[in-house]
Amino acid sequence: MSVQLQGNTQSLQHIPQGFHCIVLNVGVKDNTKDFVCIFSDVQCNAAGVFTQSRFSGPSVTRSRENIKNGRAQAIVAISKNANVANGEQGEADTRTIIDEVANRLAIQSDDVLIGSTGVIGRPYPMDKILAGVRTLSKASAQSDFINAAHGIMTTDTVPKYASIQVGNAALVGIVKGVGMIEPNMATLLAFFFTDAAIERDVLDAMFRRVINKTLNCVSVDTDTSTSDTATILANGLAGPVDNVAFEAALLDIALYLTKQIARDGEGATKLIEVHVDQARDERQAKKVAKVIVNSPLVKTAIHGADPNWGRIAMAIGKCEDELxxxxxxxxxxxxxxEVFPRKVSASDLTQLERLLMDDTVYIHVSLQTGDAECTVWGCDLSAEYVKINGEYTT
Incomplete structure (x- = not known):
């Protein structure tokens, strides 16, 4: 079993049966793809995790409600507009879109999930979106998950997708996200689809374990999105699979996509991987790893290939409650x-500078407070990040 690593391929080898994609440009912001609908021929077992932001949008609140019963049949994703902080109008627009999609697909409204990402505080252009929704046709759908990965992009520079075979079943994942990423559950939009038959409770527990080790361990800029949504749909058409093997496959795909998110961070030139071990517990390990990968001083030092390990020591020191x-x-x-406590020589510094010029930089910290560990991923901080976000709405 191996993940089909994507990025330079034009097709996916492993496609779960019974799922179909419709990708449109409805003119949310420009002439790029901005509306994605992925649906199953049959109702699916489903699981999802969502942002804990107090300003979460109606796409989150409605999807959270619809997935409570562990069932879903379709996912709608709208990019370039988050539909957040729009009050009752935003809530009403979300309900209308879900109802219209359900009507076009001849399924129940509470079997439709929705994700939305983009500018906050601007209402949907409902006339354009509904005009697009009313063109939806099952007959025109294709199993083109790569096209769907393009359709959920905002400031992403590349689509992010992967697939894998597990027994007789297939598993595919698509994600988007390069900014406003400090997940408090998952990250921005992440959708997984499989034709494996997995019980609802098992799927939910499995999905949460995997997300906690992957998408919950990535950070670009310390900012938690209002729209974070991660879901998985399993329609069971391929029959049962070994649950241990499936979870391992899901972990492989989610980890691959997590790294792609970090590597494609806004303005990023390097992937940063921070591994903390010999910690008291996993919570402590993750806290220390996150404070390192989120430090602007650490991120800028890595961007400039400056082996200033003192900034890592500084970041660890900010965990003042970890006595x-x-x-x-x-x-x-x-x-x-090793750069601390071992003394670093001039020749060491030259070697470290070369090491930090690579496109992936590894930081390893041992706390010697226990035997727990955690790995997180992030990216460097460049002037391009400031430019992208300084001009985002224009």
Whole structure:
């Protein structure tokens, strides 16, 4: 079993049966693809996790409600507009879109999930969206998940997708996200589809475990989106699979896509991987790893290939409530090269500078407070990030 790594391929090898994609440009912002509908021939077992933001949009609140019963049959994704902070009108527009899509597909409205991403505080252009929805036809649908990955993009520079075979079943995942990423559950939009038959409770527990190890361990800019949505639909058409093997496959795909999100972070030139081990528990390990990968000073040092390990020490020191973390027990490394407490020579610095010029930079910290560990992913911070976000709505 291996993930079909994507990015330079034009087709997916493993496609789950019974799922169909419709991708449109309805003119939400420009002439790029902005409306995606993926549906199954039959009702699916489903699981989802969503942002914990207090300003979450109606796409989140409605999808959270619809998936409570562990069932779904279709997902709608709208890009370039988050439909957040639009009050009762935003809620009404979301209901209208779901009802119209359900009517076109001849399914129940509460079997439709919706994700929305883009500018906050602007209402949907409902006339354009509904005109597009009313063209939906099952007969025109294709199993083109790569096209769907294009359709959910906003400031992403590349579509992100992957597929894998598990027994007789297939699993495919598509995600989008390069900014406003500090997940408190998952990250922006992430959709997984499989024809494996998996019980609802098992699927939900499995999905949450995988998300916690992958999409919940990525950060670009410390900002939690109002629209974070991650879901999985399993229609069962391929029959049962080994649950352990399926979870391993789901973890492989989610990890691959997590790294793609971090590598494609707005303005990013390098992927940063931070591994913290010998921690008291997983919570402590993740806290320390996140504070390192989120530090603007660490991120800018890595962008400039400056082996300033003191900034990593500074970041760890900000975990002031972790009283069992002691400088005299902490070990900091770039890659496999220890930089603290070992003294770094001039020749070491030259070697480290070359190491930090790679497109992937590894940081390894051992706390010696226990035996737990966690790995997180992020990216460097460049002037391009400021430019992208300084001009975002224009």
């Amino acid at each position: 069992d973390i002691l400088p005299e027990r902490t070990i900091i490394r770039f890659g496999s090269t």
